[in-house]
Amino acid sequence: MSTLIDLDAISAGLQAVANLRCEVNQLFYTLTNGFGGPMIDPTTYQPRAKDADEEAEIKFITDIKQNFDIINNQIKKLEKSCEHLNQNTSNTINLNIGMLGILAQDPAHERDGLYANLISCYRWFDRMHDYVSHAHHFYNMNNIYNRNVQGSDTLLRMKQMSNNYKPLKIAGRSTALSGINMPSNQIDIFFNSLTRNIPNLSLKIVRPFGSPTIAIFTLDKVLKSLLLLHGLIIEWVVVKGIDEDFYDENGKLDIWSESRYEIFKKVSINCISATHHFSSPIHYDIAVKSWMNWFASYQTLFNKPCLKCHQRININYKLPTWRDYRTSDAYHEDCHF
Known part of the structure; x- marks a missing residue:
């Protein structure tokens, strides 16, 4: 199954990193100003005289200690988030790729990314397997190409292919049309x-x-x-x-x-699409007959109007080249949708 990652742990870690950067920035700002305020007067842009006031120095030291305490707390929060994320990742990711793990120890620089690429490829195939499983379920629900074939007819087709093609007749229809053979x-x-x-x-x-x-x-x-x-x-x-x-x-x-x-x-593109529409995994003869009957409708390519807009040439100066698979009615490419 696909890898599960704790998004809460990632969010908490990112928030801790943001807070840590903010507090470090505040620490450097306090150190830059000093205990006597900014060294440069923002109004006159002239150096200020150093203030030797004891209270200002005490306040400066107190602010520095508070900044260091806050930074330590943010670092601890970040470490806890990383530990929590590592625990969840180790519990959810179970990549059993055998001896391929030794590739990560290869000292060659040009091969350092091989193990990471293998992990990424494995995860991609794992997700693809899930998607194919879901697609297989939905395709099985579609009954467009399902055929009602008698079991005896199928067995006779398999038998005649193994017996070097011996034509048989069942219910007035030849079962000898074995397609490829x-x-x-x-x-x-x-x-x-x-x-x-x-x-x-x-x-x-x-x-x-x-x-x-x-x-x-x-x-x-x-x-x-x-x-x-x-x-x-x-x-x-x-x-x-x-x-x-x-x-x-x-x-x-x-x-x-x-x-x-x-x-x-x-017309060639439409004919190729029709071969896929009329294709049958067993009744090849019926598929070809259906395609031929549909293809014969192109006799009226230049004189039959579009069934929807009732025009032979549309605003794009194109003829109705599409033919409906069931009724063989003519449509423009923009009208049959």
């Missing part, structure tokens, strides 16, 4: 059947890097998109204009370069 021919069949259900969408599948699949979609005469797939898991999305290409000057596929148009850069 899906064969290339099955991926081709899956996307070909999916694109047939989406109008004005053409597909091109290439594998220039071996196992990873590159799916290039052309959505009507609006835009192009490139999907980097690891099995059925979408790992990267790039969207470009219909007049742009995904190949460089040497004819090699370039999957990282962005579009030169700001509107398609914004």
Whole structure:
């Protein structure tokens, strides 16, 4: 757990230090003035004559003794506060870091701060562990990504992955879509059947890097998109204009370069966000289908107005590039919040 420090002891110690400094300042002020008052007349700025009055000398000695007594009392209060703080700190801090404590005895100057840094790092990780525990509790309360999966379906998926991928059928739905371990021919069949259900969408599948699949979609005469797939898991999305290409000057596929148009850069960011929204740890096929159906809504990128402000171009001269994840309605970036 995090370190507990007695704030009352710290406050009392700081107050004792302030009082001690004040009394020491008063002592030096008394010594400077002497028993005859200030040596310099504040009105004429001329040296004063020394007063040999016995009463003034007695009063001066008495003031000095009182100042020393007060200073001694303040020092005792400060020592008590420090002792109390050390006791509480030793009771609350229990850093068990083994033989690392010997590092504090290293005489090398460049290594003197190593032990203190280790203590600070240990406390930081300790606090981080507490924060992660609380965050884990709150995330478990969120049921957005919780899926109702039958236990038999999960067991069959685990079994088929261990049996070198043997497709099975349950309740009319294929459980062979095991995500990462899906064969290339099955991926081709899956996307070909999916694109047939989406109008004005053409597909091109290439594998220039071996196992990873590159799916290039052309959505009507609006835009192009490139999907980097690891099995059925979408790992990267790039969207470009219909007049742009995904190949460089040497004819090699370039999957990282962005579009030169700001509107398609914004669409790319929204598509990447959608992959996280529709992602599923088990139903990879449903996640890809949901994403594809959502992506098809960009056919109306240039002619569908914003649902909120009912304008195609807002005051910032921007089109509605945001699409709602459930209804696929068009919104401006400033309107969908």
